[in-house]
Amino acid sequence: MSLYIGMMSGTSLDGVDGVLVDFWAGAARTMSAAYVEFPQALRDELMALQAASPNEIEREALAANKLAELYADCIAELLAKADMKSADVRAAGAHGQTIRHRPELGFTRQIINASLLAELSGIDVIADFRSRDVAAGGQGAPLVPAGHKALFGKEGKTRVLANIGGIANISVLHKDGAVGGYDTGPGNVLMNAWISRHKGVEFDDNGAWAASGKEVPGLLAALLSEPYFALPAPKSTGRDLFHAAWLDAHLARFPDAKPEDVMFTLMRLTAVSLAREIAPHGSDALYVCGGGAYNATLMRELQMELGESTKVESTEALGVPPNRVEAMVFAWLAFRFGERMPGNLPSVTGARGERILGALYPR
Structure with a gap:
């Protein structure tokens, strides 16, 4: 051994x-x-x-x-x-x-x-x-794309993996053996901070609180205006950028937004920013790992953004729990x-x- x-x-x-x-x-x-x-x-x-x-x-x-x-x-x-x-x-x-x-x-x-x-x-x-x-x-x-290639790469088939922890990143394992990947933006970090502030818990279990809200008009577009999202790869990010003060600066323009609606919009931010980067690769499946794989609401939202041509499932389908x-x-x-x-x-x-x-x- x-x-x-x-x-x-x-x-x-x-x-x-x-x-x-x-x-x-x-x-x-x-x-x-x-x-x-x-x-x-x-x-x-x-x-x-x-x-x-x-x-x-x-x-x-x-x-x-x-x-x-x-x-x-x-x-x-x-x-x-x-x-x-x-x-x-x-x-x-x-x-x-x-x-x-x-x-x-x-x-x-x-x-x-x-x-x-x-x-x-x-x-x-x-x-x-x-x-x-x-x-x-x-x-x-x-660093995970190199490991993803070793663990999950399959010759002749393009696979996309999304790791949704505090920050979300993708690994694109191309069928010719080439690998791409970078941090797409927030994963759970802003959602966790928001629910901790309002509910006193560490995370939104199964996305239940987010599911009770609706999108705040204009807020998602404001959040997606962050220049990081438009940067070309290679790029990486973390709490140095996406933190509570960053969110509060945007929310100042939306003083009447309900907490549950902000939560749903933050979940949409994660799903949309990920889907925008995944869709161009034309993979027929997205394999999700990290804590986000256990958020049913987020997984449904990702599926909706990517459409029927890309099946969204966890890495359990590849034999490894997320x-x-x-x-x-x-x-x-x-x-x-x-x-x-x-x-x-x-x-x-x-x-x-x-x-x-x-x-x-x-x-």
């Missing part, structure tokens, strides 16, 4: 998804999966660290320590479920938590104390996957590092060339 662990905590700030994957003989077989939820205090702190704030260096370090502990808990659960020991695993790929993403300034920052994680888990840790691509002039994101896909990609990136093979796609990120991604923290 050739066992690697992949762990991902994304823009939604909900917790750590982990998988234990066997990459023996070029295949990718999931041995176990686990999820460790973030405590509310850590969610609040990670949200606060998205912007400049007092004593942020010390607070970031303490948050990175807590993240390492939670990632270690995830590893322990993965090993227990698979009846494996730490010595059986070649390395763990740990994405960490993005608190800043500014490739236009030459940096991206995903925090986790990888040394502490190696100490706690007894496993080699590969972390900081994005920085090398940024150093090579790339966006450092999205909440495992990103973690599997980071297991694959750790595997690529272990083999000293490139993990980026310059056609996606805009980097000057292929690069081995990540930094090693030995056990």
